[in-house]
Amino acid sequence: MEKHISWIGGLASIIGMLITIWQVGKAFKAKKDVEIIRDSLEKKYLDYELSHLRPKISLVANQLTKHTKSNSSFAQVGLSLTEDIQSLKELLNEIRSNNLYSIKEVKEQVDKITELANSNTVNFNLNEIIISLTHTSREFDKRIKTEK
């Protein structure tokens, strides 16, 4: 009788162990699913940030470009370099406070623009600032394309 009981107990332990293994497997799968969802949400959020900032960069770059043109005597009427540099600095702050800033290439360009924008000869650095802004835009585009 005791032999039967210990045999049944052993069988129950094996079944219990199998159930545990099955549950561990299920938990791992659930964890993987959660990670996939989290990655997809992070990607969506990054894409949102990129698409949100991309037009702002174009706007600031286009506005600064107006200061470099002298095709007509009216090309620079109604423009204020001080205010446009201020808009540039606000844009840089926005990028810096964003996840995008952790991207190496973006960080390099943003740091370079910040240095140029804060220098005393900012009006002589406009072309370089514009080029760096377009590089940043291109990095954004690359990021959107490669991550899809």
Add this chain to the structure above:
Amino acid sequence: MENNIILKALYEQRKLLITQNYKMIGDKTGFSQSYVYSIANDIFPIFHIGHYEDIEIYTNLYKIKEQQIQEFIKYIDEVWRKEDKIGFYDLEDKYGGREHRSDLIRMLRYCYLDNRFSGEEFWNSLMANGPMESHSLTREFDILFDS
């Protein structure tokens, strides 16, 4: 005479092409909002000289002529640089009264869309002392309403 008709036809054709393309694909046309606005509203695109070669070909066909917008912008620039407060009705009085309201609104809107004369105070002051029509000077560009 015949040349004038052909030029006028080309002008209208170009206007249609630019506005219709912008209606379909927006900024992807490569044209800025202010340029599209000026073409759609027959304003001489003074801020875009040098950007597009055909601007001066049609000089005589714009309803708001080069000289008119030049003089107007020069005056606005003076006011803006001095940081004087000016209302739309003041401009209307200076530029010939109510019958010129529409031209003034179109010229100011063109300036606004080209990010000229920045600063909320300047625009708020214009609109605060202006008619209902002037209250839409600073709204977002919408090709369906702005053309």
